[in-house]
Amino acid sequence: MITEILWWFFAIAIVGTAAGVVFSRSVVHAAIFLILSLAGVGGLYIFLTVEFVALVQFLIYGGAVTVLILLALMMTRLDATGAPDKLTGPQAPFGALVGITLLLTLVGVSLATAWPGDVDDLPTNITIEQIGDVMFTSYGAPFIIASALLLVAFIGAIVFAKQEDEV
Amino acid sequence: MSFGDAFFGISWLDIIIRTLIVVIAMTVVVIYLTYGERKVVARFQMRLGPTRTGPAGLLQGVADALKLVVKEDLRPRNADRWVFEFAPYATFVPVFLVLLTLPFAENWGVRNLALGMFFVFAVLGLNIVGVLMAGFGSGNKYALLGGVRAAAQMISYEIPLVVALLTVAMLAGTLDLNLIASLQGDRPFILVQPLAFVIFFIALLSELHRAPFDIPVAESEIVGGYFVEYSGIRWSMFQLAEYAALWGFSIFGSVIFLGGWNFPFGSEVGVGLQLALTLIKSTLMILLIFWVRATMPRLRMDQLMSFCWKVLIEISFVLLLITGFFLYYNWPQEILALVNWGGALLLLTVIFIRTRRKSEAEDLVGTYKNIEVTE
Numbered sequence: 077m078i079t080e081i082l083w084w085f086f087a088i089a090i091v092g093t094a095a096g097v098v099f100s101r102s103v104v105h106a107a108i109f110l111i112l113s114l115a116g117v118g119g120l121y122i123f124l125t126v127e128f129v130a131l132v133q134f135l136i137y138g139g140a141v142t143v144l145i146l147l148a149l150m151m152t153r154l155d156a157t158g159a160p161d162k163l164t165g166p167q168a169p170f171g172a173l174v175g176i177t178l179l180l181t182l183v184g185v186s187l188a189t190a191w192p193g194d195v196d197d198l199p200t201n202i203t204i205e206q207i208g209d210v211m212f213t214s215y216g217a218p219f220i221i222a223s224a225l226l227l228v229a230f231i232g233a234i235v236f237a238k239q240e241d242e243v
Numbered sequence: 244m245s246f247g248d249a250f251f252g253i254s255w256l257d258i259i260i261r262t263l264i265v266v267i268a269m270t271v272v273v274i275y276l277t278y279g280e281r282k283v284v285a286r287f288q289m290r291l292g293p294t295r296t297g298p299a300g301l302l303q304g305v306a307d308a309l310k311l312v313v314k315e316d317l318r319p320r321n322a323d324r325w326v327f328e329f330a331p332y333a334t335f336v337p338v339f340l341v342l343l344t345l346p347f348a349e350n351w352g353v354r355n356l357a358l359g360m361f362f363v364f365a366v367l368g369l370n371i372v373g374v375l376m377a378g379f380g381s382g383n384k385y386a387l388l389g390g391v392r393a394a395a396q397m398i399s400y401e402i403p404l405v406v407a408l409l410t411v412a413m414l415a416g417t418l419d420l421n422l423i424a425s426l427q428g429d430r431p432f433i434l435v436q437p438l439a440f441v442i443f444f445i446a447l448l449s450e451l452h453r454a455p456f457d458i459p460v461a462e463s464e465i466v467g468g469y470f471v472e473y474s475g476i477r478w479s480m481f482q483l484a485e486y487a488a489l490w491g492f493s494i495f496g497s498v499i500f501l502g503g504w505n506f507p508f509g510s511e512v513g514v515g516l517q518l519a520l521t522l523i524k525s526t527l528m529i530l531l532i533f534w535v536r537a538t539m540p541r542l543r544m545d546q547l548m549s550f551c552w553k554v555l556i557e558i559s560f561v562l563l564l565i566t567g568f569f570l571y572y573n574w575p576q577e578i579l580a581l582v583n584w585g586g587a588l589l590l591l592t593v594i595f596i597r598t599r600r601k602s603e604a605e606d607l608v609g610t611y612k613n614i615e616v617t618e
Binding site for chain 1: 395
């Protein structure tokens with residue numbers, strides 16, 4: 077009962093803040109709404125009893141990624157006049173195309189997939205030990221490739237940020 | 244009696260009562276931490292500190308809190324209204340969430356989470372958002388710069404903090420704070436992983452904006468950084484968050500490294516003494532933080548960043564690797580402890596020598612390089 081009320085609370089909050097991301101007239105407000113929306117998705121993961129994924133969602137998307145977005149926006153787009161940004165621009169048709177395609181794909185996939193959870197309504201509780209076992213044995217190669225990708229990005233960022241003083 | 248059992252009747256009422264207890268304890272602790280900090284730092288500087296308000300100045304914190312509550316709450320005209328007004332809450336809520344998962348005594352806290360340590364990392368990341376919101380919402384470019392600097396500092400020092408704690412989690416084999424504390428009955432983890440404790444402590448000073456890493460709030464230089472435009476009750480929310488974080492993370496650190504509610508070197512004690520032990524150990528951590536504040540001069544921003552990225556992160560990753568080798572090959576933990584003690588002493592010696600070094604500054608700009616712009 078109380079879980080259902082909370083679920084609806086989170087669902088409405090996620091959709092509301094997501095609308096805030098789209099319709100907000102200031103890009104920094106949009107980024108803050110994005111944090112709330114992603115944190116709400118993290119809350120939904122808790123209902124699915126995948127606490128680890130929920131906390132990763134808070135840590136990576138709620139914390140790190142949006143903080144970087146905010147940092148970039150604040151340093152580059154700070155408008156001294158405070159005039160609201162325009163909601164549409166010349167890229168609007170392309171944005172609509174991408175958005176509608178993504179929506180159709182997601183709806184199609186979610187309707188076409190036979191979800192294993194349909195059998196019973198009880199979600200399986202997955203512990204962090206199970207995740208660790210699977211990640212470092214069955215999915216060892218993807219894990220290492222992802223790490224290498226991040227390392228390359230990291231070194232690239234350092235190269236860009238480095239002051240060219242000895243060349 | 245474990246965390247799951249409702250001590251105060253029905254479960255939701257139980258959560259509310261436990262949360263209320265933590266809220267009240269936090270308020271009292273924060274009021275007396277401000278008093279305690281002034282008193283301790285004053286003694287370090289051969290002063291007396293607050294003495295007038297109440298016996299030995301004991302009511303000074305209460306008087307300050309009252310003053311802040313009745314003070315006018317100003318909002319700059321060009322501030323971004325909602326961002327400005329919600330920023331103090333956005334800083335405070337993550338800190339409060341940390342307090343909810345701490346074990347204050349064996350099986351005694353608001354809620355024990357199987358991923359307790361990871362939960363603390365996750366909400367630590369959310370803390371930065373409030374700082375950025377305050378910096379941006381103030382509509383003041385100095386506040387904005389302060390917020391960005393604070394965010395850069397907090398993001399950077401989060402890495403060594405998390406990695407240092409992970410080495411302890413590897414030894415313990417769990418992320419459950421209650422379990423980590425109960426594993427330290429015979430020996431606290433600080434004896435096995437002192438280097439991890441040193442890294443954790445340095446990174447913690449930075450996360451909490453304590454001296455010598457208090458650049459974001461350096462009161463003598465930039466008058467408050469990201470919260471320069473705040474006053475009255477909203478400013479006190481920032482102070483509350485800061486001191487609650489100081490308290491919360493001292494308990495967190497004492498649970499992970501000092502054995503939390505365990506009596507040193509093992510003997511079972513009752514809940515009352517466990518609470519007292521938690522408080523004593525966290526007070527030791529807080530006193531250490533105050534001691535460092537009274538002793539060390541403030542770092543410069545570039546020194547702060549290069550210390551994190553060129554020293555702490557490397558050492559913490561090497562420590563992670565070494566711990567992994569020891570655990571995988573089942574080498575004895577005594578040797579791990581020896582390696583660790585060597586590393587910790589080496590790091591502290593290097594820091595000590597570097598602080599005693601003569602300044603290379605030739606003018607007011609210090610050792611900043613002049614950037615030559617070509618093309």
